[in-house]
Amino acid sequence: MTAFDLGPALLFVPADRPDRYAKAYERSDAIIIDLEDAVAPQDRQTARTALGDHLTEISADAAARTVIRINPVDDPDFSDDIALLRGTQVQYVMVPKVESAADIEQVAAALPGISLLALCETAAGIIESYAIAKHPAVGALMWGSEDLMVSTGGSASRDDNGTYRDAPRFARAQVLLAAAAAGKASIDTIHTDLSPTRQFIAEAQDAVATGWTAKACIHPAQVEVIRDAYTPTDDQIEYARALLAETKHHGGVFQFRGSMVDGPLIAHAQTLVNRAEKLDR
Numbered sequence: 001m002t003a004f005d006l007g008p009a010l011l012f013v014p015a016d017r018p019d020r021y022a023k024a025y026e027r028s029d030a031i032i033i034d035l036e037d038a039v040a041p042q043d044r045q046t047a048r049t050a051l052g053d054h055l056t057e058i059s060a061d062a063a064a065r066t067v068i069r070i071n072p073v074d075d076p077d078f079s080d081d082i083a084l085l086r087g088t089q090v091q092y093v094m095v096p097k098v099e100s101a102a103d104i105e106q107v108a109a110a111l112p113g114i115s116l117l118a119l120c121e122t123a124a125g126i127i128e129s130y131a132i133a134k135h136p137a138v139g140a141l142m143w144g145s146e147d148l149m150v151s152t153g154g155s156a157s158r159d160d161n162g163t164y165r166d167a168p169r170f171a172r173a174q175v176l177l178a179a180a181a182a183g184k185a186s187i188d189t190i191h192t193d194l195s196p197t198r199q200f201i202a203e204a205q206d207a208v209a210t211g212w213t214a215k216a217c218i219h220p221a222q223v224e225v226i227r228d229a230y231t232p233t234d235d236q237i238e239y240a241r242a243l244l245a246e247t248k249h250h251g252g253v254f255q256f257r258g259s260m261v262d263g264p265l266i267a268h269a270q271t272l273v274n275r276a277e278k279l280d281r
Contacts, residue, residue, distance in 0.1 A: 006185075035051065072096050094119055115139030191222070240276075
């Protein structure tokens with residue numbers, strides 16, 4: 001299975017819009033070419049043809065930055081999606097509406113060696129997220145709010161001020177914890193605000209603070225909001241590196257720049273430095 005090395009900004013692009021592929025690669029860290037929700041059912045064969053042409057020409061570098069979202073395992077288009085991807089350079093496949101480890105096993109058996117990004121976006125999928133995360137073919141978990149509301153019979157995932165209601169807020173935390181407990185990457189869901197609204201910026205910053213590996217988006221303009229949130233400031237990098245250097249002189253809890261430092265704070269500093277290095281800071 002391919003290790004997850006994508007992010008922090010993953011940009012969705014409809015599979016039936018190959019004219020947008022190149023721009024998506026230029027603007028984001030990785031792209032998710034979508035054969036599911038972004039494509040009308042009657043257009044999916046055309047989308048597969050366009051995607052198939054793309055995959056025959058794709059470079060190794062682009063392939064390493066490409067995720068294909070297929071249709072759910074119980075969808076009539078599933079088998080055609082699988083047939084399209086066999087024998088290609090694709091390394092990551094997103095499986096939507098996953099509700100059990102058995103769903104993942106079905107895809108893993110059909111596409112061995114590919115890292116599966118399990119999208120938990122129904123009530124059943126949220127409840128089973130830890131079992132799903134533990135499957136060896138799973139490289140990351142993602143959650144989705146609007147399909148979750150469909151599965152609960154709800155009509156809106158957010159209240160009037162843009163804050164998630166209780167059920168999606170629980171689901172978000174559940175998927176993050178399931179991924180972390182299984183040692184897998186985690187992908188926060190999209191935000192529908194295309195401009196950098198205060199609420200969108202705050203959500204991206206929260207994704208970083210709580211430990212999401214990456215965040216998905218649906219428009220190139222959203223990429224910079226996510227990248228900005230994941231990019232540590234110069235002061236944060238300097239502090240973290242200085243703190244880590246100081247640990248060499250101590251065997252336990254110690255004082256650093258007026259604060260007490262212990263194991264968790266050292267781990268936080270290492271996480272920040274790792275993120276900075278990944279972003280070439």
